[in-house]
Amino acid sequence: MREKKVNIRMTVKKQIKRALISVYHKEGLDAIIKKLHSEGVGFISTGGTMAYIESLGIQCDAVEDLTGYPSILGGRVKTLHPKIFGGILNRRENATDQDQVKLYDIPEIDLVIVDLYPFRDTVASGAGEVAAIEKIDIGGISLIRAAAKNFKDVVIIASKAQYAQFVQILEEDGARTTLEERKWFAKEAFAVSSAYDSSIFEYFDGDARSAFRLAEDNPMRLRYGENPHQEGIFYGRFDDLFDRQLPGKEISYNNLLDIDAAVTLIDEFEDITFAVLKHNNACGIASRPTTLEAWNDALAGDPVSAYGGILVTNGVIDRDEAEAVNKIFFEVIIAPDYTIEAIETLQQKKNHIILLRKNGALQKRQYRSLLNGTLVQDRDLNIQTAVDLEPMTKKVPDKREMDDLLFANKVVKHSKSNAITLVKNRQLCASGVGQTSRVDALKQAIEKAKSFGFDLRGAVMASDAFFPFPDCVKIADQAGITSVIQPGGSIRDDRSTAYCDAHGMSMVKTGVRHFKH
Numbered sequence: 390m391r392e393k394k395v396n397i398r399m400t401v402k403k404q405i406k407r408a409l410i411s412v413y414h415k416e417g418l419d420a421i422i423k424k425l426h427s428e429g430v431g432f433i434s435t436g437g438t439m440a441y442i443e444s445l446g447i448q449c450d451a452v453e454d455l456t457g458y459p460s461i462l463g464g465r466v467k468t469l470h471p472k473i474f475g476g477i478l479n480r481r482e483n484a485t486d487q488d489q490v491k492l493y494d495i496p497e498i499d500l501v502i503v504d505l506y507p508f509r510d511t512v513a514s515g516a517g518e519v520a521a522i523e524k525i526d527i528g529g530i531s532l533i534r535a536a537a538k539n540f541k542d543v544v545i546i547a548s549k550a551q552y553a554q555f556v557q558i559l560e561e562d563g564a565r566t567t568l569e570e571r572k573w574f575a576k577e578a579f580a581v582s583s584a585y586d587s588s589i590f591e592y593f594d595g596d597a598r599s600a601f602r603l604a605e606d607n608p609m610r611l612r613y614g615e616n617p618h619q620e621g622i623f624y625g626r627f628d629d630l631f632d633r634q635l636p637g638k639e640i641s642y643n644n645l646l647d648i649d650a651a652v653t654l655i656d657e658f659e660d661i662t663f664a665v666l667k668h669n670n671a672c673g674i675a676s677r678p679t680t681l682e683a684w685n686d687a688l689a690g691d692p693v694s695a696y697g698g699i700l701v702t703n704g705v706i707d708r709d710e711a712e713a714v715n716k717i718f719f720e721v722i723i724a725p726d727y728t729i730e731a732i733e734t735l736q737q738k739k740n741h742i743i744l745l746r747k748n749g750a751l752q753k754r755q756y757r758s759l760l761n762g763t764l765v766q767d768r769d770l771n772i773q774t775a776v777d778l779e780p781m782t783k784k785v786p787d788k789r790e791m792d793d794l795l796f797a798n799k800v801v802k803h804s805k806s807n808a809i810t811l812v813k814n815r816q817l818c819a820s821g822v823g824q825t826s827r828v829d830a831l832k833q834a835i836e837k838a839k840s841f842g843f844d845l846r847g848a849v850m851a852s853d854a855f856f857p858f859p860d861c862v863k864i865a866d867q868a869g870i871t872s873v874i875q876p877g878g879s880i881r882d883d884r885s886t887a888y889c890d891a892h893g894m895s896m897v898k899t900g901v902r903h904f905k906h
Contacts (some may be wrong), residue, residue, distance in 0.1 A: 401568070403565065405499045407430065408425055408430050409432075409433045409477070411468065411502075418552070421552060422445055433473075435451065436464070452467060452468055453472065455473070457468040466527075468532060472495050476497055477501060484761070490684065505585050508521065508585065525744070530585065533581065534578075537579055537582075544571050545571075545574050545578045545633045547582070549608075551574060565804070584605075601765060603608075607626055607627075608622050615642055624818065627750040633803060635732070637742055637743070640721075644742065647669060650666055651699050653803060654674070655701045658676060660885065661676065661680055662703055662748065665687050665699070673695060673817055674692075674816075675817065679704070683708050685713065692717075692841070699723070700722040703724075703725060704715060704724070711734035721743075722735070727745065772799070773795065778897040779898050782890050785895055786895045793813060796812050802853065803905065804820055805822045806853050808852070808905070809861075810851045811848050811850055812849050813845070813847060818838040818841075818845060820837075827854070835864070845870055849873065851873075852873070852874070852875040853876075853902065853903045853905065855876050856881075856882075856885045858885075862889055874899065876899050876902040882898075
């Protein structure tokens with residue numbers, strides 16, 4: 390904020406003479422109070438905040454002494470009074486306002502420091518309705534809006550996130566602020582209030598989705614958007630999900646898309662699994678007894694596309710895995726833990742982004758802006774198991790084939806449509822993704838698998854949508870593939886089933902389509 394205003398900062402500064410402070414979180418407040426006190430600023434407060442100010446050895450006036458009314462209704466009404474809001478909202482250069490202030494003996498309030506009851510955290514904790522409703526702030530949100538509206542005369546600090554900027558002003562200029570500074574704090578205050586109201590609306594709206602409200606703070610400015618000529622910003626709490634293990638280059642727009650694709654894919658697997666992604670698609674993935682084995686077989690799936698890819702695992706990275714992955718160039722690596730030796734090894738190469746996965750939950754809804762609106766859908770959290778599958782053929786998959794079918798189905802679910810995945814021994818042999826024809830996707834996958842030396846005899850095939858004709862199962866059979874998993878539901882399912890029966894193939898259906906665009 391301060392850097393931006395160097396060239397436009399006005400010379401006229403308003404003196405802060407009286408501050409109203411009422412906060413739920415008091416961390417970091419002492420430095421502000423002490424500095425304001427040293428500048429001759431007087432204080433008004435309530436309850437716990439007043440006791441906190443007085444514990445610092447600083448005199449503080451009680452709100453109830455000013456208003457003539459005590460805190461009532463279990464604390465629901467404390468600051469809602471004309472002497473408080475008149476002190477904030479009166480326009481210093483408006484003669485009528487000033488006449489009324491004098492008439493009703495209303496003291497001017499030049500600074501408001503307030504935060505809001507933790508409504509979102511209370512709901513997230515699983516608290517019941519009574520507890521959640523009591524955390525809907527009334528006085529605080531009203532003070533924020535009043536002070537922000539009158540930014541020409543009043544400073545509003547609406548969150549402890551703004552303490553650092555305010556302390557900087559106090560240290561440089563004392564208890565004096567410019568119009569630009571007050572307007573900046575007002576803008577931040579309305580961001581706080583709008584996000585707060587959005588979370589309350591979402592709570593009451595539940596799953597009705599009667600309106601779209603989304604408020605995210607903490608902007609992460611990216612190097613650029615999808616392409617260098619596009620601006621890119623990520624809004625959200627990235628640090629809730631990941632810890633960066635080493636300083637390095639900035640995370641890019643495309644990195645974030647790949648990171649999201651990587652974690653949603655790896656979350657499908659319980660066994661130790663390693664995946665390599667490129668442009669949101671898995672180009673290699675394998676489940677094995679050890680992380681190192683999983684890495685070696687994931688890389689074998691497509692060692693060419695792995696260059697510059699995103700690496701993700703649900704296993705621990707130690708020195709052996711770090712040395713192995715360091716043999717190629719990759720953009721990002723994600724794991725639930727790293728040994729010290731692994732970090733030391735990985736930092737030998739520059740420009741890696743090393744992320745430690747936390748236990749934070751991903752959003753359950755997905756959003757996409759298009760045309761003049763926003764698309765909203767539930768995240769595809771459907772995971773099929775063996776009991777969910779329905780045999781379509783006389784022959785049923787054996788144990789190994791069933792394991793591979795489930796594996797292939799998880800991978801195709803996270804591949805761009807039209808998509809086909811070929812799997813053998815819980816290793817991705819190849820995939821065909823993003824094709825306009827399912828036949829082309831299959832041919833692409835077969836050709837790619839053969840180019841990397843895979844023997845597809847005994848492999849399985851997964852499709853993200855049904856087969857309208859038997860051409861795909863015929864091509865798969867000719868390549869040596871013995872078992873197929875697909876959603877089913879085509880009016881011509883019987884043709885594909887008949888071909889499989891005639892050629893000794895097994896096929897099962899999930900009943901669930903997994904389109905991904």
